[in-house]
Amino acid sequence: xxxxxxxxxxxxxxxxxxxxxxxxxxxxxxxxxxxxxxxxxxxxxxxxxxxxxxxxxxxxxxxxxxxxxxxxxxxxxxxxxxxxxxxxxxxxxxxxxxxxxxxxxxxxxxxxxxxxx
Amino acid sequence: xxxxxxxxxxxxxxxxxxxxxxxxxxxxxxxxxxxxxxxxxxxxxxxxxxxxxxxxxxxxxxxxxxxxxxxxxxxxxxxxxxxxxxxxxxxxxxxxxxxxxxxxxxxxxx
Numbered sequence: 001x002x003x004x005x006x007x008x009x010x011x012x013x014x015x016x017x018x019x020x021x022x023x024x025x026x027x028x029x030x031x032x033x034x035x036x037x038x039x040x041x042x043x044x045x046x047x048x049x050x051x052x053x054x055x056x057x058x059x060x061x062x063x064x065x066x067x068x069x070x071x072x073x074x075x076x077x078x079x080x081x082x083x084x085x086x087x088x089x090x091x092x093x094x095x096x097x098x099x100x101x102x103x104x105x106x107x108x109x110x111x112x113x114x115x116x117x
Numbered sequence: 118x119x120x121x122x123x124x125x126x127x128x129x130x131x132x133x134x135x136x137x138x139x140x141x142x143x144x145x146x147x148x149x150x151x152x153x154x155x156x157x158x159x160x161x162x163x164x165x166x167x168x169x170x171x172x173x174x175x176x177x178x179x180x181x182x183x184x185x186x187x188x189x190x191x192x193x194x195x196x197x198x199x200x201x202x203x204x205x206x207x208x209x210x211x212x213x214x215x216x217x218x219x220x221x222x223x224x225x226x227x
Contacts, residue, residue: 044218102167103150103168103209104164105167
């Protein structure tokens with residue numbers, strides 16, 4: 001059974017960098033595409049970016065300048081770094097798996113990140 | 118970049134059929150696969166339709182997807198509505214590798 005689990009700080013200060021990790025179990029991270037999506041409270045989904053096992057990345061153009069995705073095959077994890085945080089970055093952050101680059105088949109449970117001083 | 122526009126909300130009675138639309142602002146709807154995700158309150162999204170009209174294993178055949186090139190839109194149809202279908206539904210597509218989600222439609226089954 002494939003499971004994805006996000007981990008990271010629940011509270012981050014403005015202007016700082018958010019670091020989140022997604023740990024994958026039940027599947028090898030060396031195949032598939034891996035994505036981050038976020039959702040502010042009461043609002044819709046926003047795609048952040050996607051990484052493939054060979055390290056190729058695709059980012060949302062509106063977040064590209066602040067986003068870095070990486071993959072750790074030895075620990076079966078992938079990570080998100082989002083810099084220069086503001087209150088607008090407060091959201092539930094989901095990690096997800098894609099069997100092809102077009103759609104998601106597994107989602108993590110999500111982790112709430114609040115940006116506040 | 119393009120946008121995907123969905124109705125803010127729809128409602129229907131149990132046992133009936135409802136259709137949720139998703140209109141693409143630019144680029145051909147037929148050229149880029151459309152997916153549909155269901156999100157119940159307090160839960161992560163779950164895929165109900167992928168690649169226009171494919172159902173993942175475990176999704177009942179009451180859920181179906183289609184596209185209409187004349188209106189450049191996709192549709193999610195749910196037949197035999199059940200109270201458990203009450204949720205937010207999001208369409209998603211892409212262009213040049215970049216993903217875009219629709220704003221979501223709240224389905225009320227009353």
